[in-house]
Amino acid sequence: MTATPPSGTVRHDEASRADALARAEPMVRFEKVRKSFGSLTVLRDLDFTVKAGEKVAIIGPSGSGKTTILRVLMTLVKPDGGKVFVGEEPLWHREVDGKVRPASQQQLRRVRNRIGMVFQHFNLFPNMSVLRNVTEAPIHVKGVARSEAERRGKELLDMVGLGDKLKAFPAQLSGGQKQRVAIARALAMDPDLMLFDEVTSALDPELVGEVLGILRTLAHETNMTMLIVTHEMGFARDVSDRVVFFDAGRVAEEGPPSKIFSDPENPRTQSFLKAVLEH
Amino acid sequence: METLSSLLPPLLKGARVTAELALASTVLGAVMAFAAGIGKLSRFWPARVLSILYVEIFRGTSLLVQMFWLYYALPLLGVSLGATFAGILALGLNIGAYGAEVVRGAILAVPRGQYEASVALNFSRRYTLWNVVLPQAVVEMMPPFGNLVVQNLKDTALVSLITLSDLTFRAQSLRNFTLETVPIYSLTLVLYFAMALVLMFGMRWLERSLARRVGVAAARARS
Numbered sequence: 001m002t003a004t005p006p007s008g009t010v011r012h013d014e015a016s017r018a019d020a021l022a023r024a025e026p027m028v029r030f031e032k033v034r035k036s037f038g039s040l041t042v043l044r045d046l047d048f049t050v051k052a053g054e055k056v057a058i059i060g061p062s063g064s065g066k067t068t069i070l071r072v073l074m075t076l077v078k079p080d081g082g083k084v085f086v087g088e089e090p091l092w093h094r095e096v097d098g099k100v101r102p103a104s105q106q107q108l109r110r111v112r113n114r115i116g117m118v119f120q121h122f123n124l125f126p127n128m129s130v131l132r133n134v135t136e137a138p139i140h141v142k143g144v145a146r147s148e149a150e151r152r153g154k155e156l157l158d159m160v161g162l163g164d165k166l167k168a169f170p171a172q173l174s175g176g177q178k179q180r181v182a183i184a185r186a187l188a189m190d191p192d193l194m195l196f197d198e199v200t201s202a203l204d205p206e207l208v209g210e211v212l213g214i215l216r217t218l219a220h221e222t223n224m225t226m227l228i229v230t231h232e233m234g235f236a237r238d239v240s241d242r243v244v245f246f247d248a249g250r251v252a253e254e255g256p257p258s259k260i261f262s263d264p265e266n267p268r269t270q271s272f273l274k275a276v277l278e279h
Numbered sequence: 280m281e282t283l284s285s286l287l288p289p290l291l292k293g294a295r296v297t298a299e300l301a302l303a304s305t306v307l308g309a310v311m312a313f314a315a316g317i318g319k320l321s322r323f324w325p326a327r328v329l330s331i332l333y334v335e336i337f338r339g340t341s342l343l344v345q346m347f348w349l350y351y352a353l354p355l356l357g358v359s360l361g362a363t364f365a366g367i368l369a370l371g372l373n374i375g376a377y378g379a380e381v382v383r384g385a386i387l388a389v390p391r392g393q394y395e396a397s398v399a400l401n402f403s404r405r406y407t408l409w410n411v412v413l414p415q416a417v418v419e420m421m422p423p424f425g426n427l428v429v430q431n432l433k434d435t436a437l438v439s440l441i442t443l444s445d446l447t448f449r450a451q452s453l454r455n456f457t458l459e460t461v462p463i464y465s466l467t468l469v470l471y472f473a474m475a476l477v478l479m480f481g482m483r484w485l486e487r488s489l490a491r492r493v494g495v496a497a498a499r500a501r502s
Contacts, residue, residue, distance in 0.1 A: 123392035186400075
């Protein structure tokens with residue numbers, strides 16, 4: 001983990017960091033976003049903002065809608081109503097002569113280019129080598145020259161400790177290695193916003209550490225905005241600027257990790273944390 | 280032995296015609312199977328309607344009647360195809376209709392996560408289809424394709440009814456001529472079986488080499 005992480009600045013102490021974040025532009029904005037699957041409502045008029053550079057951990061019981069937030073941002077799930085913005089740009093809608101219309105394909109593609117996602121089940125392409133998994137999108141989506149994409153791909157794979165697996169295929173890797181390739185693959189597109197969807201949930205316990213280690217490095221050493229849905233409470237406490245407790249389709253409680261983990265106010269948060277931490 | 284050696288050369292001539300018809304119609308069938316199988320999953324409704332019509336019409340009518348229609352009826356409407364072309368067309372369109380369902384099923388069997396990762400990386404739909412989905416799906420298609428190819432070989436016997444001198448046609452005319460019914464039909468069966476064996480081994484080899492090329496071990500592990 002010696003190579004340079006994607007983009008710049010190191011984190012400063014907590015107070016000055018909170019200050020800087022307060023002044024930062026919003027990177028993600030949900031305004032009254034609704035989503036139901038059949039009779040199950042997963043997002044209820046959700047209002048939610050993430051500042052540029054902020055690291056937000058989203059915790060909460062299964063089925064509470066945490067993952068849906070990420071999937072709406074990645075354009076995998078279309079919201080039923082409300083507005084979503086990435087930076088200043090609307091994601092799912094556009095305004096034409098004062099009327100709200102669905103987003104155009106070009107708009108979706110443009111906004112999507114700023115976002116990367118790492119999935120619970122890795123979703124590597126089994127028909128491509130490790131290096132090709134990482135270089136394919138820069139080459140074919142961003143038009144980066146192959147030689148440059150491969151140089152950068154090797155650098156990223158070095159960073160996640162897989163510089164010796166360039167020619168391997170996903171089937172030859174352990175779960176932890178697969179997930180590290182998936183992280184490198186997402187980073188290769190230089191996203192401003194990274195979404196991590198329970199990225200350690202499908203891993204054997206002894207492999208969780210290697211993946212969390214990389215996420216820690218990214219959180220502490222880059223200025224990417226990170227949204228992390230996780231069940232790893234210790235990890236959430238370490239890396240996040242803010243913890244959001246999600247319950248029944250809305251934000252039940254949020255705050256700095258020190259506050260949420262040691263002194264939660266909402267009884268739902270208290271009982272959730274009690275149940276999780278006793279395990 | 281003497282009868283066998285005199286019967287074999289004319290039968291082999293027929294077998295050659297059969298093999299050529301089977302090969303040409305399989306190639307046509309493969310093209311149609313991919314076109315209609317992908318068409319059925321298209322975003323554009325005309326492509327879907329066209330694909331569904333094609334598949335249902337050819338699956339829902341008799342291959343023999345299709346052949347008769349192309350060879351005997353179509354000329355009366357002003358289009359003469361010639362027996363070989365009519366035979367290849369009927370066989371190829373028929374196997375293509377069944378193959379379309381195989382293609383569609385294999386595409387749908389590619390895990391959803393593969394599509395989601397493709398969206399997350401902003402791949403175009405076309406890129407996703409050709410570089411992510413089809414390389415994985417094509418391996419899954421091979422075993423059912425193998426069945427269809429052998430089925431198609433056996434179906435070529437029907438072209439004897441539109442005047443083509445394939446293996447079955449030769450066997451029949453040879454029997455009319457020599458009355459050696461048992462050796463002729465036995466030999467014919469053996470020749471069909473030999474060709475089917477070649478096809479089965481060919482398809483198995485194709486499946487294995489495709490699997491290697493696209494890392495199917497990985498696909499099976501559903502990484």
